[in-house]
Amino acid sequence: MLEVHRIHRARIRNHTQVADSLDRHGWSASKLWNVANYHSRQVWEETGEIPDHADLKDELKTHSKYKGLHSQSSQRVLEELAEAFNSWYGKRTSDDRANPPGYRKKNYYDDHGRRVHEEHPRSTVTWKQNGIRHDTKNNRVRLSKGANHKEHPKAWEYILVEYETRPGVTVENLQQVRAVYDTAKGRWELHLVCKDEIETPTAPGTETAGVDLGICNFAAVAYSTENADLYPGNRLKQDGYYFPKEIAKCDDSGGERATRLHKKWSERRTHFFHSLAKHIVERCVEKGVGRINVGALTGVREDEDGASKNWGRHGNLDLHGWAFDRFTNILTYKAKVEGIDVVEVSERDTSKTCCVCGRADDSQRVERGLYVCETCDAAFNADVNGAENIRLDINQSNSESSASLDEDRSTGWLAQPAVFLHDLSRGFQPRTAVVDCKP
Numbered sequence: 001m002l003e004v005h006r007i008h009r010a011r012i013r014n015h016t017q018v019a020d021s022l023d024r025h026g027w028s029a030s031k032l033w034n035v036a037n038y039h040s041r042q043v044w045e046e047t048g049e050i051p052d053h054a055d056l057k058d059e060l061k062t063h064s065k066y067k068g069l070h071s072q073s074s075q076r077v078l079e080e081l082a083e084a085f086n087s088w089y090g091k092r093t094s095d096d097r098a099n100p101p102g103y104r105k106k107n108y109y110d111d112h113g114r115r116v117h118e119e120h121p122r123s124t125v126t127w128k129q130n131g132i133r134h135d136t137k138n139n140r141v142r143l144s145k146g147a148n149h150k151e152h153p154k155a156w157e158y159i160l161v162e163y164e165t166r167p168g169v170t171v172e173n174l175q176q177v178r179a180v181y182d183t184a185k186g187r188w189e190l191h192l193v194c195k196d197e198i199e200t201p202t203a204p205g206t207e208t209a210g211v212d213l214g215i216c217n218f219a220a221v222a223y224s225t226e227n228a229d230l231y232p233g234n235r236l237k238q239d240g241y242y243f244p245k246e247i248a249k250c251d252d253s254g255g256e257r258a259t260r261l262h263k264k265w266s267e268r269r270t271h272f273f274h275s276l277a278k279h280i281v282e283r284c285v286e287k288g289v290g291r292i293n294v295g296a297l298t299g300v301r302e303d304e305d306g307a308s309k310n311w312g313r314h315g316n317l318d319l320h321g322w323a324f325d326r327f328t329n330i331l332t333y334k335a336k337v338e339g340i341d342v343v344e345v346s347e348r349d350t351s352k353t354c355c356v357c358g359r360a361d362d363s364q365r366v367e368r369g370l371y372v373c374e375t376c377d378a379a380f381n382a383d384v385n386g387a388e389n390i391r392l393d394i395n396q397s398n399s400e401s402s403a404s405l406d407e408d409r410s411t412g413w414l415a416q417p418a419v420f421l422h423d424l425s426r427g428f429q430p431r432t433a434v435v436d437c438k439p
Helices: 015-047 053-060 064-068 071-091 234-248 256-286 313-320 324-337 382-392
Strands: 002-012 107-109 115-117 125-127 132-135 140-144 158-164 174-182 187-198 207-213 217-223 227-232 289-296 341-346 370-372 379-381 418-423 427-430
Touching: 002 324, 015 053, 015 064, 015 071, 015 125, 015 158, 015 174, 015 187, 053 071, 064 071, 071 125, 132 174, 140 174, 158 187, 207 324, 207 382, 217 256, 217 382, 227 256, 227 382, 234 256, 234 418, 256 289, 256 324, 256 418, 256 427, 289 324, 289 382, 324 341, 370 382, 379 382
Parallel strands: 207 289, 227 418, 289 341
Antiparallel strands: 002 158, 002 187, 107 115, 125 174, 132 140, 140 158, 174 187, 207 217, 217 227, 370 379, 418 427
């Protein structure tokens, strides 16, 4: 049996009755975030180290703000903060625009120019299994209140939420409930995380595909059937330049507009990753692929001494916004559902080795997208060459011979891969040639 998790979005039917309680818990999550953020900054200034989520839990579990949520919900807030600090820590030396996680607050200036503090924004609140009681017959969930919001700290009090999902969705084996505030609609909604067990599917074939992840071309995929696909990352790069500039224009980095921009940016990036992974898996099913080799990029941001690489201002923005690990996780999940194994293999020398004759030379990559071999005179797309070497897993002794392509195989597909561009509404579509209609 294969275990998968699905997220169902649900509308709250009794929103009027539960909105105030959800507001209080959303504000409590923001207050706890701020307390933990302040503590983390103090530790950083004193020791030069950032406390992890376990340290934060030990330090703050007796704090009054910790009791504003169910214990597991408070733990989730601290985990999110620790993840945000780790992300900033990896970017801080190479990206001059990288800032540590901000405080969750809303401020404004009055007519006299004085800074006025308003209420905290409504943060997402996550309830795990110990804080949930699910009534499957009536589509209701009971969400445990934080001790600070009960009439008595030890009283059994909860928020009873009635939900409605889209037609045809059955909510079973509920693992988590996330209350998310939609600022555009001015109301809360639920994200229901369910665990499903499905029969382990049979692999669609025995062939192997290779995936080379990059920046200009986010992914290049090579198949053993003499086919290759390219997926440009233009959409991600455009968003990566646009949204930080718009966020920088905001008066308050934690304000409503900045928060909305961050959310939209994250949603577009997530949509791109899921669309790409889905398209690659569908292509693999068509071609009878049972295994996908993905280049292991662990440590790509650091040099041999462990220091962050400096690729220049724009290069650092691209490199540190390159969420290859997150995409690999999504691809692995979607491939498993189709019975396809995803294996991370070494990327060493795959970009500079000719997949036709096996010669390795840095100078053979003469242009960003062009690879020319001086030994066999082959010329082809550089990213496809890397994907083919990853497919063959050239760093393994039991892989195919160094002269990786059989003599009777053509090399035309290495030079002319299919190119798929991302469309926000239709996913990945083949790039069509531009026809000149001038007389």
